[in-house]
Amino acid sequence: MSKIMLVTGGGRGIGAAVAKLAARRGYAVGVNYHSNADAARAVVEEIVRGGGRAVALQADVSQEDQVLRMYGELDQQLGRIDALVNNAGILEQQMRVDQMSADRLLRVLSTNVIGAFLCAREAVRRMSTRHGGQGGAIVNVSSAAARLGSPNEYVDYAASKGAMDTMTIGLSKEVAPEGIRVNGVRPGTIYTDMHASGGEPGRVDRLKGVIPLRRGGTVEEVAGAVMWLFSDEAGYTSGSFIEVSGGN
Numbered sequence: 552m553s554k555i556m557l558v559t560g561g562g563r564g565i566g567a568a569v570a571k572l573a574a575r576r577g578y579a580v581g582v583n584y585h586s587n588a589d590a591a592r593a594v595v596e597e598i599v600r601g602g603g604r605a606v607a608l609q610a611d612v613s614q615e616d617q618v619l620r621m622y623g624e625l626d627q628q629l630g631r632i633d634a635l636v637n638n639a640g641i642l643e644q645q646m647r648v649d650q651m652s653a654d655r656l657l658r659v660l661s662t663n664v665i666g667a668f669l670c671a672r673e674a675v676r677r678m679s680t681r682h683g684g685q686g687g688a689i690v691n692v693s694s695a696a697a698r699l700g701s702p703n704e705y706v707d708y709a710a711s712k713g714a715m716d717t718m719t720i721g722l723s724k725e726v727a728p729e730g731i732r733v734n735g736v737r738p739g740t741i742y743t744d745m746h747a748s749g750g751e752p753g754r755v756d757r758l759k760g761v762i763p764l765r766r767g768g769t770v771e772e773v774a775g776a777v778m779w780l781f782s783d784e785a786g787y788t789s790g791s792f793i794e795v796s797g798g799n
């Protein structure tokens with residue numbers, strides 16, 4: 552029986568790369584998407600063409616009722632979750648703090664922190680040996696911004712990823728005795744569409760000079776680190792972070 556993974560925001564970027572790599576490693580994959588059903592279906596079709604199993608699952612992860620519905624669909628269509636990748640995240644237009652509204656901070660926290668919390672909670676309810684589960688693992692896709700910040704850009708985003716990191720540590724301690732490992736990856740500057748939604752399509756190239764490896768990263772390089780954290784080799788690793796940030 553293949554293990555079952557849910558990847559939030561799996562229709563494009565890092566999430567899509569994780570979903571495809573996980574399928575190649577034998578996971579049946581739930582590919583969550585918010586609004587772009589076509590993109591998620593394309594990921595599912597690619598997995599199925601390659602001989603894997605996958606389903607597209609709609610939910611805005613910041614909405615509790617939608618997360619509960621999505622998990623119900625995952626249970627029915629694939630089975631009980633073994634692996635969760637909290638990847639869905641938003642980066643809003645670059646903005647200095649003196650221009651930023653508290654509403655914007657709340658919006659970013661709702662997806663990047665509350666979304667990750669809700670998805671992790673539902674995973675724990677299914678994985679925990681306390682609830683008759685078989686254990687499992689969770690990987691949170693944080694950001695180097697949690698450690699480094701970034702001048703004049705997005706104090707809201709950095710704060711959300713810092714919160715995700717402390718949630719990773721706290722949760723890892725709480726659920727380790729119940730057979731669940733919880734870790735994070737902190738990507739640096741990766742070539743995805745997120746930078747365009749942050750208002751600057753050429754951002755990765757602009758930042759090359761401050762990256763010790765002098766280039767942006769690829770989604771495959773992030774997916775490889777995520778999958779290592781689910782592997783047996785990572786069996787004694789919990790509450791840890793892998794920096795995938797070109798040396799920063």
Ligand code: NAD
Pocket residue numbers: 559560561562563564565566583584585586610611612613637638639640641642662666692693694695696737738739740741742743744745746748
């Ligand atoms: P992306 O914008 O391509 O992907 C983000 C995905 O999350 C999209 O598919 C989007 O639809 C989905 N999403 C957003 N809000 C959602 C919601 N409420 N419910 C469900 N899905 C939602 O960007 P990406 O670069 O692939 O980002 C993936 C993760 O990696 C994010 O958490 C991001 O913060 C993190 N990250 C990215 C970089 C980078 O340089 N690209 C760096 C550090 C961290």
